[in-house]
Amino acid sequence: MINRVRNVGYSDRTPFLSAAVSVGLRGEIDQIIDLQIEQWYETVPQAAHLEGKDVNSLYYKRHLIETAWRIRLLRVAEAKALVEIAKVSPVAAQIWAQYEQEEMLHDDLFIQDLERVGVNRQEFLATEPYLSTKLLTGFFSYLLDHEGPLGVVAYSYLVEYVNVKLEPRKLQALKVSVGEAMIVGQISHSHTDINDDHPGEVWSALRLLIKGEQDIAALKGYLAEHQRILAMYFSELYIDTLAKPQKTEA
Template identity: 25%
Template structure:
């Protein structure tokens, strides 16, 4: 069983799986193509982004713990990524404040069920498979961001003004300057080679993107669909 990830195959699979979600989830394709945005939808998306970053940092920290002393080079890569990501939710809370969403409202908001499932998956799988599943997820987050987040941010800026996405843009600029996509591919490649295999990695990616589709479905049902019905 292979333990060597093929980057082209991983990216191709991510594209194929995202296309399936675009076909099943309302407005998801238009959002990611920069063709549609809605205020309440985007604000709630920012909220989930902040809350997910916090949870993601916790599961990444746990994954680093599970590396232990088994692979110092891998631990260093994951620690570097963690060090560069801690505190980044503050960039998005700045945009939330611009939209009028308060810190008190943020703390009172619960994450969607799909996010709970995702974080539970990462936490539980780390016990049996170490950091490999978490690094697959982190790689996808960076791949997704490189591919779609600038498009979405530009659409929001066009609709509401650049001042409403200064934090989001700052985060994008940071990731690009620190080459996080490349860092996480090196990290996931090493994690899969040491702690797993490619079949498991592709299965993890499939599960994660299914949950991302579930999330965008929940987001639409909670916000945009209500706005559309109210306007009828």
């Protein structure tokens, strides 16, 4: 009889990328993301707003709300991704599971910071996520159903790389504009990303999901697509807050 069992991740356990080639590819991917960051600052409305001295209160609160919603919504798809990753590489699945364990409940860190600036949990729950967040969540589901888990993991690498590179600068600015005692949750989140080396952790899983040159090409495409959807969010945020006539808060 022929064994019909498939999708257990053991068909070929030799990584397509050797350790040395993986380091080289990661450097190339990081350069691509660096170029995307430059493009981001040039094209996204008020891209550096949270790094400035005069942070708009509505913008700041709405961004915290949306960040918490993105974590809540995406963790469902990211949990489903674990199943698909396990079919390709059990080792990558173990790494991904550890990463998700560290990130899974970080929505509460942002909700705690919201409460520090006067937005309670009821107000958070009453605020519907932006369309861009829904589209990102739907894109994850599409990827898992029709293309595989590589694009989902690629998103985490993009976000973690950018966070570790830019978040310390943003948090330093927020300490001045908002107050260090008001951003404790965000500091804790950043501390985990940096000290647990989340970019490295995600890359370790990503490397094992790359099975050929076609996956390398797909990875680069995913980075550009994720950037477009994230840019949609920041445009929505800008239109919903900074672009509106400003009211003086009591």
